[in-house]
Amino acid sequence: MEKYVCNICGYVYDPEQGDQDGGIAPGTAFADLPEGWICPICGSGKDEFVPA
Amino acid sequence: MADVYKAVKLTDRVYWVGAIDWTIRDFHGYTTRRGSTYNAYLIMADKITLVDTVKAPFKEELFSRIASVVNPKDIQIIVSNHSEMDHSGSLADTIELVDPEKVVASTMGAKTLQDLFHLDREIISVKDGDALSLGNMELRFLETRMLHWPDSMFSYLPEEEILFSQDAFGMHLASSERFDDEIDPAILQYEGATYFANILLPYSPLITRLIGRVAASGMTFKYIAPDHGPVWRKDIGGIVGKYAAWAAQKPTPKAVVVYGTMWHSTERMARAISEGLAAVGAIAKCMSMDVFHRSDVAYEVLDAGALVVGSSTLNNNMLPQIADVLTYLKGLRPVNLGGASFGSYGWSGEAPGQITDILKEMKIEVMAEPIKVQHVPREDDLARCYALGGDIALQLRRNKEVA
Ligand SMILES: Cc1cc2nc3c(=O)[nH]c(=O)nc-3n(C[C@H](O)[C@H](O)[C@H](O)COP(=O)(O)O)c2cc1C
Numbered sequence: 001m002e003k004y005v006c007n008i009c010g011y012v013y014d015p016e017q018g019d020q021d022g023g024i025a026p027g028t029a030f031a032d033l034p035e036g037w038i039c040p041i042c043g044s045g046k047d048e049f050v051p052a
Numbered sequence: 053m054a055d056v057y058k059a060v061k062l063t064d065r066v067y068w069v070g071a072i073d074w075t076i077r078d079f080h081g082y083t084t085r086r087g088s089t090y091n092a093y094l095i096m097a098d099k100i101t102l103v104d105t106v107k108a109p110f111k112e113e114l115f116s117r118i119a120s121v122v123n124p125k126d127i128q129i130i131v132s133n134h135s136e137m138d139h140s141g142s143l144a145d146t147i148e149l150v151d152p153e154k155v156v157a158s159t160m161g162a163k164t165l166q167d168l169f170h171l172d173r174e175i176i177s178v179k180d181g182d183a184l185s186l187g188n189m190e191l192r193f194l195e196t197r198m199l200h201w202p203d204s205m206f207s208y209l210p211e212e213e214i215l216f217s218q219d220a221f222g223m224h225l226a227s228s229e230r231f232d233d234e235i236d237p238a239i240l241q242y243e244g245a246t247y248f249a250n251i252l253l254p255y256s257p258l259i260t261r262l263i264g265r266v267a268a269s270g271m272t273f274k275y276i277a278p279d280h281g282p283v284w285r286k287d288i289g290g291i292v293g294k295y296a297a298w299a300a301q302k303p304t305p306k307a308v309v310v311y312g313t314m315w316h317s318t319e320r321m322a323r324a325i326s327e328g329l330a331a332v333g334a335i336a337k338c339m340s341m342d343v344f345h346r347s348d349v350a351y352e353v354l355d356a357g358a359l360v361v362g363s364s365t366l367n368n369n370m371l372p373q374i375a376d377v378l379t380y381l382k383g384l385r386p387v388n389l390g391g392a393s394f395g396s397y398g399w400s401g402e403a404p405g406q407i408t409d410i411l412k413e414m415k416i417e418v419m420a421e422p423i424k425v426q427h428v429p430r431e432d433d434l435a436r437c438y439a440l441g442g443d444i445a446l447q448l449r450r451n452k453e454v455a
Pocket residue numbers: 080251
């Protein structure tokens with residue numbers, strides 16, 4: 001599964017890790033993140049992310 | 053005593069109620085030779101609103117300036133545009149004194165303020181594009197994430213055409229004058245650029261985007277009210293234009309020659325390189341890290357085209373003051389730079405190679421092989437240094453002509 005990087009702060013979403021603090025289980029693909037999910041570092045929405 | 057501190061009017065309904073720090077000289081590792089101010093603003097709307105607070109030791113000054121206009125307990129809304137302690141350090145005490153209806157911050161701001169102050173009340177979070185009614189006026193919010201913290205945002209008051217821009221467009225400059233048109237423009241240019249170089253440079257691409265967003269939004273400004281230094285009311289176009297230019301980092305035919313030296317051999321090399329640069333028409337800034345501060349170097353790098361770094365070798369390593377400035381500059385992520393390294397050494401001479409490795413990590417284009425000289429430079433060594441300066445100057449001028 002593809003990693004995605006935040007254009008604003010550089011955070012990398014790694015599907016293998018998920019985003020524990022954001023309630024995202026390991027193994028969740030970027031495309032399957034809920035619309036309201038935000039970057040855990042800077043708060044940007046999914047639309048700021050591009051494939052790493 | 054306290055009531056010597058009065059508010060300063062921006063408009064009939066908006067006041068500066070900040071604090072002047074005449075003596076600060078070290079702002080988390082950035083040299084602030086002219087001190088600073090922590091700006092807070094009072095909006096006398098139906099719902100009286102305070103935008104930002106001040107660094108903790110200055111809270112009495114804040115309260116006193118507010119009290120010169122209104123009883124602080126009449127404040128109903130507090131907005132935090134930036135969570136960093138120079139603007140939030142008095143927040144908890146202000147909340148306690150005022151007991152406001154609402155404390156407002158960006159989503160990340162609400163979280164960061166809790167992490168900083170472990171507050172026992174809710175911070176209301178607002179999003180990009182949200183508006184908050186103050187009764188007869190409103191505040192609109194523009195998130196400016198990573199400029200320069202995740203929580204950073206702007207607040208805009210359309211009725212008075214004021215942009216509260218937190219650290220952006222600010223500078224460390226203590227003064228009794230509150231407005232840009234009351235201060236020598238050369239000082240504003242220097243301190244504004246120094247602030248940009250030391251705080252905002254890593255986020256240049258975001259600045260470029262932000263300026264585009266603001267232009268497209270059709271917002272108009274009579275005042276830009278930052279959290280440090282003077283309020284812009286005259287040369288608003290000038291400071292916004294400079295931000296666009298600084299963020300673009302177009303290289304100029306200027307080279308910063310930074311060096312560390314023990315017995316002055318590397319210094320002689322640095323001076324020869326600088327002479328060579330100037331002889332071929334580049335500007336050279338020759339900076340010994342024994343006398344210049346890293347934040348002075350950041351200022352010079354902002355519009356430079358090359359960074360030339362020298363160090364003698366100490367116990368198989370570069371000098372610590374050079375490691376210091378390189379670590380600092382690496383974090384500032386300058387772009388569009390060329391570079392080279394040099395240094396005198398006694399027997400092993402690792403420093404110039406280590407410097408070149410760091411320049412590469414910084415994505416600086418290496419313009420020449422390192423110049424190394426064993427012990428004291430001879431005439432022909434200095435001639436090589438002079439030639440290096442000339443060669444770099446030529447490359448910089450060529451870039452300029454192409455651009
Ligand atoms: C100019 C500046 C840049 C910062 N950059 C980062 C950063 O890149 N990453 C990070 O995690 N924190 C960053 N911080 C936040 C600090 O690490 C944070 O405030 C920390 O709590 C300070 O700890 P201290 O009080 O021990 O210095 C930055 C702070 C400042 C003032």
